[in-house]
Amino acid sequence: MNTLRRLIVVQADQLDRNGPLLSDIDPARDAVWMAETVNQPAGGAPHQQRLVLYWSAMRHLRDALRQQGVAVHYHAADAGPGAALTDTTLPGQLAEDLAALGPASVVMMEAGDWSLEQALLECIEPLDVALEWHRDRHFMASREAFQEWASNRKSLTMEYFYRSMRKRHDVLMDGGQPRGGAWNFDKDNRAAFGAGGPGDLPGHPVFEPDATTQAVIALVAERYGHFPGRAADFDQPVTPAQAETALDDFIRHRLPAFGTWQDAIWVGEPLLYHARLSTSLNLHLLDPRRCLARAEAALDAGAAPINAVEGFVRQILGWREFIRGVYWLRMPGYAELNALDHQAELPTFFWDGQTDMACVADAMAALLRHGYAHHIQRLMVLGLFAQLYGVHPYRFHEWHAALYLDAADWVSLPNALGMSQFGDGGVVGTKPYCASGAYIDRMSNACSQCRFNPREAVGETACPFTTLYWEFLDRHEAQLAGNRRLQFQFRNLQRKSEDQRAAIRAQAESLRSRMGAEHDPATKG
Known part of the structure; x- marks a missing residue:
């Protein structure tokens, strides 16, 4: 006779110990299921600290539940040979475990990723098991x-x-x-x-890794040490108590x-x-x-x-x-939007930080060190360059989701593809966030430390942001000139002669060709 009443599926970003999944758990009749995953986007790999954050936070919840007498069926990345599960193999592992454990019902909560939610639901549908579905009450708008x-x-x-x-x-x-x-x-x-x-x-609070986190750091460094960043630099909160400490520190200081x-x-x-x-x-x-x-x-x-x-x-x-x-209103079609028809791949300095643009190098140094860069560096340095360069908006989202510790599909896709790259054509924001190097010069001290001149669009010392800004406006004039929030920019563009525009287009073409050659892995000896 089956004694397992409910198998509660806790996804990696659902670690609320007082939320709808775990608030009424009965250790005598219920069990929890969790699995560590790793996913690699096209052209790169996830930040090492991203793996440390998720796996350490998950293991701390696992251990807390086990101390309360709760059975936790946990798939750890180092539990067996090979790598951890991926989001595509996770549903299959869950289906296999459901068949072996035979619960009367499986409990799940709304996911943060449309594709993963669909895959989990599809793996449960053919099984002879009831589904108990919960709204994610963490959010204040359902x-x-x-x-x-x-x-x-x-x-x-x-x-x-x-x-x-x-x-x-x-x-x-x-x-x-x-x-x-x-x-x-x-x-x-x-x-x-x-x-x-x-x-x-x-100063910002530093959370020294305990034994659990240190074990994850060692695992990631050994198995995924070729990924961006350094696992050993990790210092983020991984428990609710640490998160509360971080909040208190911010409010006070x-x-x-x-x-x-x-x-x-x-x-x-x-x-x-x-x-x-x-x-x-x-x-x-x-x-x-x-x-x-x-x-x-x-x-x-x-x-x-x-x-x-x-x-x-x-x-x-x-x-x-x-x-x-x-995200949930517009998925799944939202992920396919590309309003500006941008097709370029990301230059690899988005993965390794190797560039002589001072503002980009500084933002990438922060990202590789911390798995973090603040919202203006995301939007008006890294995101701005990708948009002006013509990066495919979904490729930019994949990169963002891989390198930022705080990225989840529901937050990354509309922010990266939509707001940053204008891939949605105005669903999230009413205009592309396009600017020249002058904006970065106004808001930072990076330009004073850079060999490029933010006031120049053509020539040896022309700022790539400024060159690509004018070329972006020139390239998209027919599509965007009617946008009322871009009238000032297009009036300035129209003051340039055709010879000036042609010179800017040539500079932009040379810039893209040079960056493509410098960052093509096939050219590196």
């Missing part, structure tokens, strides 16, 4: 609620969604009005540091200045005043409601200004929820 909000709208504007979420959840509200007299203080959050730089910066400097860049300082909480949020180690409550409490206590608190709230309650809503 898939259905976002779909209802989006229905009958000609366009999806994050600002309007954000305001509706503020009202619904009573966050930063004064009765029916926004606290501080405005919904959005973004105009106050665009300061650059100036020649003096950021000065003394508050960096939130007060976060808003003002959130768009600034400074070479050699990748963390600045940023929260760096996204890994803990996206693995469900940290509840977003807790983040919002702590930030609003800091405002109430006079410990942080409204522009900082509102900027932080907008990222969590606005953008994060909006992006997830768009």
Whole structure:
């Protein structure tokens, strides 16, 4: 007679110990199923620390459950010969284990990846087992609620969604009005540091690996040491207690200045005043409601200004929820969008950081060291270059999902393919985020340390960003000139003579050819 009531499938980014999967578990009748996976995108491999983060956090949950007497059927990457499972082989392993364990029902929660969710459901469908399905209550807007909000709208504007979420959840509200007299203080959050730089910066917490994490670091270094980054550099939270410590540190030491400097860049300082909480949020180690409550409490206590608190709230309650809503509203077709018909592959300095563009080298150094770069480096340095260069938007998403520790399909695809690369043609953002090297010069000190001149588009010292910016506008003039948010840029383009445009096109062609030759693995001896 079967004694296993429920087999609870806990995916790698569903590690909330108080969530719907584990809140009513009965150790006498239920068991948990977990599996470590590794996936390699085209052209590269995942960051070593990404593997450490997921596997260490999963093993800490596994061990905590076993200490509570819960049976955990766990597939570890080092449990047998060969590599860990992939997302494509994981459903098959689950089906095999279900047949062997014979539970009366299998329990699952909404996934963060459309393809994986479909594969898991398809593997269970032919089996003689009941499915208990849960909504992911970690998020504050359900898939259905976002779909209802989006229905009958000609366009999806994050600002309007954000305001509706503020009202619904009573966050930063004064009765029916926004606290501080405005919904959005973004105009106050665009300061650059100036020649003096950021000065003394508050340190970020470092979480020393315990024995469990050290074992994962050793495994990854041995088996996947050829992947980008270094497993030994890992210092991220892997438990809810550590995630709470990271939140507390941010609220106390960096939130007060976060808003003002959130768009600034400074070479050699990748963390600045940023929260760096996204890994803990996206693995469900940290509840977003807790983040919002702590930030609003800091405002109430006079410990942080409204522009900082509102900027932080907008990222969590606005953008994060909006992006997830768009993903589930538009998948699976969203992944195939390529509005600008970009087809190029990523130059390999996106994997190894070897480039003489100072801003790109600095952003890549941060990414390889930490598995992290803040949102302006993502959007207006690395993402901007990829868009101007003409990288296929899905290839850019794959790269983003492989190298950033906080990436999940639901958050990476709309951010990378949509917002960064304009691959969705305006679903997420109303215009391409295109800019010349002048923007980077204004917001950072990188250009003063670079051999390229951000004011030049042609010549030996021409900034690749500036060259490709004008060539991007020239190439897409027929498609984009009617966009009202690009009128200024196209008026400036139209002031250039045909000879100037031809010279820019030639410079861009030479640049692409040179980068292709320099970064073609076949040319390296």
